[in-house]
Amino acid sequence: MKQFLLNIWSHCVRLNARWPSIGSIAPFIPVIAAWWIVTELQIFPRAFLPGPAEVVRSFGSLVYMGILPAYLQDSLVRLAVGTFWGIALGIPLGILVGLSQRARTALWPLLLFFQAIGDIAWLPILVIWFGYGLTTITVVIVYTVIFPVVLNTVLGVRSIPITLHRAAQSLGASRIRILWEVVLPGALPNILTGLRNGLGYGWRALIATEIIVGTSGIGFLMFDARRSGSVVEILLGMIILGILWYIVDSWILAPIERATGQRWGLVTR
Amino acid sequence: MKDLTIRNLSKTYFDPYAGTNVTAVHDVSLKVEQGEFVCIVGPSGCGKTTILNMIAGFIPHTGGEILVGGRPVKGPGPDRGVVFQSFALFPWRTVLENVAFGPKMRGVRKVEREKIAHEFLALAKLTEAAGRYPNELSGGMQQRVGVVRALANEPDVLLMDEPFASVDAQTRMTLQEELTRIWQEKRPTVIFITHDVAEAVFLANRVVALSKGRVLEEIDVDLPRPRSWDALNDDARFKELSGRVLQLVRSA
Ligand SMILES: Nc1ncnc2c1ncn2[C@@H]1O[C@H](COP(=O)(O)OP(=O)(O)OP(=O)(O)O)[C@@H](O)[C@H]1O
Ligand SMILES: [Mg+2]
Numbered sequence: 001m002k003q004f005l006l007n008i009w010s011h012c013v014r015l016n017a018r019w020p021s022i023g024s025i026a027p028f029i030p031v032i033a034a035w036w037i038v039t040e041l042q043i044f045p046r047a048f049l050p051g052p053a054e055v056v057r058s059f060g061s062l063v064y065m066g067i068l069p070a071y072l073q074d075s076l077v078r079l080a081v082g083t084f085w086g087i088a089l090g091i092p093l094g095i096l097v098g099l100s101q102r103a104r105t106a107l108w109p110l111l112l113f114f115q116a117i118g119d120i121a122w123l124p125i126l127v128i129w130f131g132y133g134l135t136t137i138t139v140v141i142v143y144t145v146i147f148p149v150v151l152n153t154v155l156g157v158r159s160i161p162i163t164l165h166r167a168a169q170s171l172g173a174s175r176i177r178i179l180w181e182v183v184l185p186g187a188l189p190n191i192l193t194g195l196r197n198g199l200g201y202g203w204r205a206l207i208a209t210e211i212i213v214g215t216s217g218i219g220f221l222m223f224d225a226r227r228s229g230s231v232v233e234i235l236l237g238m239i240i241l242g243i244l245w246y247i248v249d250s251w252i253l254a255p256i257e258r259a260t261g262q263r264w265g266l267v268t269r
Numbered sequence: 270m271k272d273l274t275i276r277n278l279s280k281t282y283f284d285p286y287a288g289t290n291v292t293a294v295h296d297v298s299l300k301v302e303q304g305e306f307v308c309i310v311g312p313s314g315c316g317k318t319t320i321l322n323m324i325a326g327f328i329p330h331t332g333g334e335i336l337v338g339g340r341p342v343k344g345p346g347p348d349r350g351v352v353f354q355s356f357a358l359f360p361w362r363t364v365l366e367n368v369a370f371g372p373k374m375r376g377v378r379k380v381e382r383e384k385i386a387h388e389f390l391a392l393a394k395l396t397e398a399a400g401r402y403p404n405e406l407s408g409g410m411q412q413r414v415g416v417v418r419a420l421a422n423e424p425d426v427l428l429m430d431e432p433f434a435s436v437d438a439q440t441r442m443t444l445q446e447e448l449t450r451i452w453q454e455k456r457p458t459v460i461f462i463t464h465d466v467a468e469a470v471f472l473a474n475r476v477v478a479l480s481k482g483r484v485l486e487e488i489d490v491d492l493p494r495p496r497s498w499d500a501l502n503d504d505a506r507f508k509e510l511s512g513r514v515l516q517l518v519r520s521a
Binding site for chain 1: 325326327344345346347349350351353355357358359360361370371374375402403404405418419422424
């Protein structure tokens with residue numbers, strides 16, 4: 001028996017070494033199995049809790065009809081546009097506030113004040129100003145992404161040892177070069193943390209906004225499914241959210257972190 | 270390389286918590302000739318770092334003047350290279366890029382500045398480490414990078430604040446011997462700060478004993494070069510000089 005288990009184990013290890021992605025799928029297998037068993041046992045009515053097979057089938061048909069790809073694209077483009085502006089505004093603002101005492105005195109209270117008015121709290125007034133459209137959605141996402149990025153950038157800038165500034169200065173670096181050579185890379189690990197938080201919040205804000213003002217997108221898909229009572233599509237939407245986040249995190253954010261902060265020994269692996 | 274003149278230098282810090290002034294440096298005058306190696310030695314808190322930071326231009330002085338090659342110091346600049354006790358290497362740059370940093374800021378082309386960097390890395394026996402990041406090196410290696418990074422920028426004066434204080438005793442001895450060797454080869458003007466009397470006498474042409482922010486005495490070190498610990502450990506002249514400096518520093 002022990003030998004048998006060991007055999008299976010070594011088999012798994014070898015499989016994992018050949019296809020590392022299997023390792024990240026494995027934890028989901030028991031979850032899916034449990035879900036499948038619960039639905040097969042008919043503990044809840046089928047209409048309330050459909051099984052994995054039905055969700056897969058609904059995935060197939062929605063892809064076939066072209067609805068899912070279109071909605072997915074809409075959601076991702078909105079997130080990308082919002083995130084882009086969040087970063088483009090957030091990083092310079094964070095660096096300014098981090099470097100300049102005067103900017104900090106002037107802007108810090110404002111930052112805290114507006115951070116407190118959560119993204120969704122802006123929706124009512126944004127809908128009045130911009131209507132039910134892309135502008136409203138983008139503003140909400142920018143708003144959501146920008147605060148974690150700014151606050152973490154400030155933290156990162158201020159955590160750079162003064163000796164690094166001094167070293168760069170006495171090697172002849174101008175203020176502009178120091179920005180590029182010292183401040184930005186020094187703050188990068190914190191900026192990435194801010195970005196990760198920002199994206200996470202932004203992703204949630206996107207879904208919430210699509211539910212309220214959207215005419216397309218994954219959030220809209222789920223809300224629409226509720227109206228027609230299709231639990232399958234709601235579940236599908238939830239699963240897609242999880243998978244997409246997983247992909248963004250493990251294919252984009254984690255590799256950047258590995259190549260920067262971890263490589264430089266600024267963050268522990 | 271140029272000479273350095275310090276005249277009646279003083280520094281008074283304002284302590285905002287106590288609301289009082291603290292004078293860390295009183296009326297210090299010092300002349301360092303081009304190509305000279307001067308060690309400033311004194312007990313903790315006597316104002317060594319303060320003096321060095323003023324020469325480097327990191328902090329303003331409150332009295333007197335500092336002239337490098339006859340020109341007053343206004344702020345940090347590439348004419349004064351600095352080696353820090355905490356190394357202060359750029360963690361996001363490889364060893365090669367760290368050493369090439371100064372030339373890069375001067376606008377030296379990539380091929381050219383990497384050639385310079387390689388040359389200086391070879392001088393410190395660091396050729397193997399060129400492609401590595403600072404966090405992958407031992408403390409001793411990091412500080413060798415710190416020294417050649419400052420040297421590769423060809424400053425008029427090299428300022429060093431207890432650069433070897435945070436490495437172990439054996440490594441420190443090796444670094445000291447290497448520094449004297451490199452100094453003999455390149456002959457930069459050096460101001461080296463330490464609280465270790467033996468280190469000061471081993472390295473310097475001249476030792477400046479400092480206490481409570483004042484210069485006590487300057488002692489010329491006439492030991493022959495090249496210097497090595499093997500030769501100097503039992504050297505009578507070395508012992509005599511060290512003894513004198515130690516007495517000065519302790520008596521104050
Ligand atoms: N920023 C500051 N504000 C107020 N006082 C200061 C400041 N920096 C240094 N001092 C004071 O000035 C004096 C000299 O400090 P300094 O750091 O120059 O000493 P040091 O000789 O380098 O000592 P060590 O060998 O411990 O490094 C000390 O009494 C210290 O408390
Ligand atoms: Mg000191």
